[in-house]
Amino acid sequence: MTDLKLLRSATALPASSWQLLPMRFHRFDPDSVLLTNLVGEHVFVSPDQLLAVVDGTCDDQELLARLRARHLIQRPGDRLPAELLAIKLRTRLRHLPDSTGLHIFVLTLRCEHTCRYCQVSRQSAAKSEFDMSQETAGRALALAFRSPSPHLKLEFQGGEPLLNFPLLRWTVEEAKRINEDHGKDLAFVIATNLALLDDDILGFCAKEDVYLSTSLDGPADLHNFNRRRPGQDSWQKTVAGIRKVQERLGTDRVSALMTTTEASLDRAHDIIDTYAELGLRNVFLRPISPYGFAVRPRGGAGYDVDRWLRFYETGLDYIIDLNRNGLPMAESYASIVARKMFSNEDPGYVDLMSPAGMGLGALVYNYDGDVYASDEGRMLAEMHDDTFRLGHVETSSYEEIMLSEKLLQPVQESFTLSAPMCNSCAFEPYCGADPVFHHATAGDFLGHKATSAFCRRNMGVFKVLLRRARDDEFARDLLWRWAQR
Amino acid sequence: MPQDPEAVTISFDRNTTELDALQRAAYAVADLMTVDIRAAAEDYVCTLFPIRAGLDSDELKHRIRAEIIDQGLRLRIARETEPIRNLIFALAFSQTGLADGGDAEE
Numbered sequence: 001m002t003d004l005k006l007l008r009s010a011t012a013l014p015a016s017s018w019q020l021l022p023m024r025f026h027r028f029d030p031d032s033v034l035l036t037n038l039v040g041e042h043v044f045v046s047p048d049q050l051l052a053v054v055d056g057t058c059d060d061q062e063l064l065a066r067l068r069a070r071h072l073i074q075r076p077g078d079r080l081p082a083e084l085l086a087i088k089l090r091t092r093l094r095h096l097p098d099s100t101g102l103h104i105f106v107l108t109l110r111c112e113h114t115c116r117y118c119q120v121s122r123q124s125a126a127k128s129e130f131d132m133s134q135e136t137a138g139r140a141l142a143l144a145f146r147s148p149s150p151h152l153k154l155e156f157q158g159g160e161p162l163l164n165f166p167l168l169r170w171t172v173e174e175a176k177r178i179n180e181d182h183g184k185d186l187a188f189v190i191a192t193n194l195a196l197l198d199d200d201i202l203g204f205c206a207k208e209d210v211y212l213s214t215s216l217d218g219p220a221d222l223h224n225f226n227r228r229r230p231g232q233d234s235w236q237k238t239v240a241g242i243r244k245v246q247e248r249l250g251t252d253r254v255s256a257l258m259t260t261t262e263a264s265l266d267r268a269h270d271i272i273d274t275y276a277e278l279g280l281r282n283v284f285l286r287p288i289s290p291y292g293f294a295v296r297p298r299g300g301a302g303y304d305v306d307r308w309l310r311f312y313e314t315g316l317d318y319i320i321d322l323n324r325n326g327l328p329m330a331e332s333y334a335s336i337v338a339r340k341m342f343s344n345e346d347p348g349y350v351d352l353m354s355p356a357g358m359g360l361g362a363l364v365y366n367y368d369g370d371v372y373a374s375d376e377g378r379m380l381a382e383m384h385d386d387t388f389r390l391g392h393v394e395t396s397s398y399e400e401i402m403l404s405e406k407l408l409q410p411v412q413e414s415f416t417l418s419a420p421m422c423n424s425c426a427f428e429p430y431c432g433a434d435p436v437f438h439h440a441t442a443g444d445f446l447g448h449k450a451t452s453a454f455c456r457r458n459m460g461v462f463k464v465l466l467r468r469a470r471d472d473e474f475a476r477d478l479l480w481r482w483a484q485r
Numbered sequence: 486m487p488q489d490p491e492a493v494t495i496s497f498d499r500n501t502t503e504l505d506a507l508q509r510a511a512y513a514v515a516d517l518m519t520v521d522i523r524a525a526a527e528d529y530v531c532t533l534f535p536i537r538a539g540l541d542s543d544e545l546k547h548r549i550r551a552e553i554i555d556q557g558l559r560l561r562i563a564r565e566t567e568p569i570r571n572l573i574f575a576l577a578f579s580q581t582g583l584a585d586g587g588d589a590e591e
Contacts, residue, residue, distance in 0.1 A: 019565075019569070020562060020565050020566050021566060021569060022562075022563075022566040022569065022570040022573070023562060023566070024559070024562075025555075025558075025559075025562075027555070038570070038573060050558075051558075054558065054561065054562060082569060082572055082573050082576060083576060085573045085577075086573045086574075086576030086577040087577075089573065089574070089577040090577040090578070093577070420509075420512055421512065421513060424509075424556075424559045424563070448512075448515055450512065450513055450514065450515040450516045451515060451516050
């Protein structure tokens with residue numbers, strides 16, 4: 001104890017003897033203020049403590065020690081905090097020079113589903129003029145391999161991409177052939193409703209190491225209400241497909257995500273139970289995207305941010321309790337955010353990147369060869385807004401696409417370190433820029449953060465996670481584990 | 486100034502309140518009100534216009550006062566920490582090749 005007292009006295013900071021390091025604050029509760037440093041490490045203090053620290057009058061040595069440990073203050077002459085913050089900042093941004101790891105190939109607009117929230121102009125399963133051609137896929141591959149990223153993920157989307165399976169097979173094989181000269185870390189994902197999955201496709205996925213991602217909105221009645229197909233058997237087909245993939249390829253080779261519609265809002269437990277019963281260990285509680293057909297009266301988007309946040313909080317707490325009772329499950333969005341909160345690694349999630357992930361994180365090659373900065377940008381084009389169309393695989397070079405004003409302008413205008421309100425927001429290190437969302441909802445790339453649904457939703461999620469981490473030791477450990485995955 | 490029966494006026498001493506803090510606060514409360522800021526001899530005179538009916542005028546005044554104090558504190562912290570913030574960013578990017586267009590660190 002004496003040693004400890006000596007140590008404390010040796011490191012004690014007299015009043016006005018510390019310098020502030022860059023910090024941002026948010027009044028979290030009436031008696032609690034969140035402080036974050038440049039890279040998002042955080043401390044909770046009282047409002048009086050914040051003022052005392054800024055005024056240089058604080059004599060609470062325990063608090064001062066915590067603030068020093070979190071690089072929120074330093075002693076004059078200290079060099080280490082600045083160097084450590086610089087290393088952490090560089091680590092968080094180290095993916096920037098390696099741009100565009102995700103390349104989305106829209107193999108066809110055809111689909112045999114008519115989901116009520118579908119954002120794209122799906123075509124009937126017989127209209128093959130809405131299929132991507134082999135020539136277009138080849139040109140898209142050539143562009144994809146120009147990306148500096150050492151990791152390339154090719155995601156096949158639609159419509160239903162399995163309706164154009166011969167091209168999917170060719171594209172995977174051709175990508176592997178091209179990669180013999182590049183040596184990149186290649187990954188393949190098919191975003192499919194699984195209704196058309198057969199042994200031939202499964203065998204191909206096994207041989208070529210292809211992952212499958214599907215949509216599962218919850219229990220049968222909810223899923224089939226949202227995701228309609230002839231026979232009203234979407235859920236049955238999807239579940240059968242999930243089980244087939246799990247048996248043949250392994251449980252980690254198929255993942256699912258859900259879309260929240262009005263009909264989902266009171267069903268968080270049912271949805272999560274459905275995932276648990278299928279052995280799916282990740283649930284992505286996603287709000288509906290305000291694009292295309294989803295905003296029609298019957299599209300399922302008729303709820304506000306606060307209502308979705310209540311749904312999210314209910315679902316998250318249920319998942320935490322399942323873990324408490326021994327069933328390991330994770331919520332995908334919380335895992336992404338936890339990684340930004342509790343590690344120095346950026347998960348590279350396109351919607352939570354700044355500079356914005358459009359183009360830099362993902363490129364989309366439409367069936368007709370048009371290149372878009374994001375999937376949502378493609379959806380806007382379906383509604384006759386081509387703001388985010390960057391070029392065409394046949395006529396645009398890689399340089400023309402990546403240096404296009406249509407890409408650079410929204411990225412620059414939405415950069416959170418300079419955007420009004422974002423630049424002084426305590427949650428900025430956890431958040432991102434979404435110029436496509438703000439263009440669609442506010443009419444400009446930046447939006448107004450005081451009224452932005454993106455801002456309100458994400459701040460709501462950040463607060464829920466920080467509150468759980470502060471008040472519940474088990475939840476804190478769980479979030480830390482999710483952050484390290 | 487057009488008359489609006491819902492509008493309320495509140496003044497801030499120019500010696501103790503920064504215009505920058507007022508403007509930032511006005512931006513941040515745009516979900517509740519718009520703010521007209523005019524410089525008078527000793528004060529900044531702010532007229533608060535609620536953006537929808539039924540908003541309590543005292544609540545609007547509390548909200549803008551609290552926001553101005555927070556924005557003032559943010560400005561103070563930002564000024565005090567600007568040199569070291571610049572140093573940290575310089576350190577972070579100095580070894581990446583991004584700042585000078587050269588190759589990344591070897």
